[in-house]
Amino acid sequence: MPGAKGTESAVRLRGAGRRRLLAAVRRMRGPEGGSAGGPRVVSARSALGLRGGGGSGTGGARTPRARQSVGRRVLTAAALEPGGRRESALRVPASRPWAAAAGRPGMAFMEKPPAGKVLLDDTVPLTAAIEASQSLQSHTEYIIRVQRGISVENSWQIAGLSLPLPPKKLIGNMDREFIAERQKGLQNYLNVITTNHILSNCELVKKFLDPNNYSANYTEIALQQVSMFFRSEPKWEVVEPLKDIGWRIRKKYFLMKIKNQPKERLVLSWADLGPDKYLSDKDFQCLIKLLPSCLHPYIYRVTFATANESSTLLIRMFNEKGTLKDLIYKAKPKDPFLKKYCNPKKIQGLELQQIKTYGRQILEVLKFLHDKGFPYGHLHASNVMLDGDTCRLLDLENSLLGLPSFYRSYFSQFRKINTLESVDVHCFGHLLYEMTYGRPPDSVPVDSFPPAPSMAVVAVLESTLSCEACKNGMPTVSRLLQMPLFSDVLLTTSEKPQFKIPTKLKEALRIAKECIEKRLIEEQKQIHQHRRLTRAQSHHGSEEERKKRKILARKKSKRSALENSEEHSAKYSNSNNSAGSGASSPLTSPSSPTPPSTSGISALPPPPPPLPPPAAPLPPASTEAPAQLSPQAENGVSRGALLSSIQNFQKGTLRKAETCDHSAPKIG
Structure with missing residues (x-):
């Protein structure tokens, strides 16, 4: 410029x-x-x-x-990493994008990943807040603070956002009032993006808000891995990449074909490792290669599967009808994820019989996996393939890879949803809501449900998505199968389920499942503590709370002033009493025994004095008086009464004392 x-x-x-x-x-x-x-x-x-x-x-x-x-x-954009x-x-x-993105150098397919590689959880929400703005020559830059999750340490800043967003001005667009107004509109725009479940997981949004962690071109990385795979498996051939048909940033899809069967179409999926990958490399590769042997009427069969230490490749048959989500949204399977599901033209749920049949089939396969001890946790409408009138589950490999769930940002808010079985039940509630109403819920928990085709549907939704269910815990899959919505559904299938997992791998799966649940519990604990702290800070900073604190501060200052004055008066009265007793003490001497002073006895009678010496009764009178006053104060005599008696004291009411002074010198 x-x-x-x-x-x-x-x-x-x-x-x-x-x-x-x-x-x-x-x-x-x-x-x-x-x-x-x-x-x-x-x-x-x-x-x-x-x-x-x-x-x-x-x-x-x-x-x-x-x-x-x-x-x-x-x-x-200019970014500052959390580490400084x-x-x-x-x-x-x-x-x-190639002008700024620093792509990761390509690796051979069987090459190990870098030792210091960080496995990110892409479902952790990003929040963006505009902190300030500055005018530079002919344009305005807005300083955006982006935070990853709830930790303030995982925050950085991006400077210089220039987007054609309303309101716009041609003249006077550098005025301070206009910049402030535009900043508010831009903040609302960012809030809409970061709170939308689909938009917030979009690769473009992640790359703009978090360029340090999302600078790599994962399509090129996937192509490198796939090309290395084809060197050892020459019978497969890539037809075309299926761009952005899924929501995951680190998972890519390619349309495939077999060279000797050119008309058949298959789908190859490549996925990177996730943050919950706890299996050893050996167990991981063995379990991935076991997936093609899994036979179940409600699991979509895997044609080929292989893995290395950093990623997996799986091949399945391509289905022209698409997934259950494609049926709900009337979408084409090959279209990008945002185009298919972000803003549907028509919102319409499925028929009651479809809801009952599909729901029963999905629950049956979940029960099968739970009984086998195989962790899943990735149920949503895009992971359910439609094969005629049969639902078949997809992506069993996700839990082995350690990938985060699509609904993780929802169930991580509730501490009672802390096992993969309860996660599957909660995700089934999301899926049932989407099948019933044709759209996902606006927020979870759901306070009230719109009218449904049957009250039996609402009963299942309340047991999985209501505030009470999220607070107290999820029902089991067996309990859902017994509910009226699914108990009368008859399933006709002749295929016998088969999925043999060796005992050693079952133990590895159990340990990995416990580790996944442990990380989830720790994350839920941090979110709960952060929510409590935020609630306390907002309550402490509210206008009503400020007024209460001011009133309490005034009362406290008045009370402390009153206590100080009372203490001062009490000290003054004690000094007077001690002065009075000290004035009468010279009247008695060891050489001339005299009766004790009547001034001390008139206030509080002392105990009987001892016989010798005669001067002994006076000290008990002065020491016994405060000893007798303290029980009275404990019995309810207030300091106010003491103050009033001191203030109303009249010196003239004292009786004169007559003494015989024999100590005067005699002049003979």
């Missing part, structure tokens, strides 16, 4: 321009890629031309039209 300073630079991406771009980045990062001033956010920005098919512009000044196109299509390492993200057109 004209007049750009600091980190602004205009570069081209052709020929030597690429080298200049890298040199500019090195200059902006400084020596050793850091600075002595501690961690800070650095925005490395490059103004790139957007001509026609994506060609670069000149390195000099740009026309206003060229600047406008850059502002519309260019995303500016400074990162610089280039400003690149959205149509050229």
Whole structure:
């Protein structure tokens, strides 16, 4: 841009321009890629031309039209990792992701993953909040704070968001009031994206909000792995990649065919490891290779399966009808996930008989897996394949890979859903809701359910999605099978289930299942503590609570002032009493025994004095008085009464004392 300073630079991406771009980045990062001033956010920005098919512009000044196109299509981002390492993200057109994405170098299929590789849970929600804005020459940049999950430590900042969002102005768009108004609208836009269950898991959203963890091109990585696989298995051939048909970022699909059977179509799925992979490499590969031997009328059969230490490849037959979710949303199986399910044109649930039949079939296969000790936890409508009028479960390998569940952000909020069996039942509630109403629930738990084709459907939904169910725990699969909605469904199938798992692998599955549940319980505990802390902070910062604290502070200050005055008065009265007793003490001496003073006896009568010496009764009078006052105070005599008696004291009411002074000198 004209007049750009600091980190602004205009570069081209052709020929030597690429080298200049890298040199500019090195200059902006400084020596050793850091600075002595501690961690800070650095925005490395490059103004790139957007001509026609994506060609670069000149390195000099740009026309206003060229600047406008850059502002519309260019995303500016600079990220700071939680560990404090400074990162610089280039400003690149959205149509050229390769200009900024740093792809992971390709690995051979049987090569081990890097030792320090971090396995991320992609279902952890990202939250974005606009913290500030700044005006730079002819545009405005908004500072966004992005946080991963509930931990404040897993937060970073992205600077420079330029999106064509309303409200817009051509004149006066640098006014402070307009920028504040636009910032509110932009914050609402971000809130909608990050709270939408499908949009928040979209790869584009993850890459924009979290470029450090999602910079790799997983399609290219999958192609490298698949190509290495085809070297050892030449009978398979790739027809085309099925782009974004699933919701997982690290799972890719390819349409396949067998060379000697060119008309048959198959689907190859490649998936990376997840954060819940606790099986050893040997047990993991053995279990993956066992999947083709699993025969069940309600499990979609695996044609071929293989695995290495970092990923898996599975091949299944391609089904033109698609999944149960495709049936509900009237979608085509090959379309992208967002296009199919994010904003359906028509919302309509299934018929009651379909709900009963499909629900019973799904519960039967869940019971089969639970009895076998095989962990699942990945039930949703896209993982149920339709084969005629039969539902068949997909993706048994997900739990072996340690992939997070589609509904993890829901059931991780409830501490009673802490086993994979209860997770399956809760996910079945989501699936049943979607089959009944044609859409997922707006929020969980569900307070009230819309009218359903049958009250028996509502009864099952209440047992899995209601507030009481989420608070007290899920029913078992056997209990759901006994409910009226499914108990009268007759299943006609002649196929006998077969899935033999060796005893050693069963023990490995049991240990892995316990580890998965342990991580879930720990995450639920952290979320619960964070929720309590947030609730306490919001309550403490409310206006009503502030008023209460002010009133309590005033009362406390008044009470402390009153107590201080009472203590001062009590000290004053004690000093007077001690002064009175001290004045009468000189009247008695060992040489001249005299009766005790009547002033001390008139207030509180002392016990009988001892015979010798005669001066002994006076000290008990002074020491016994406070000893007798303390029980009275304990019996309910308030300090106010003591203060009033002191204030109403009249000196004239005292009786004069007559003494015979024999100590005066005699003059003879």
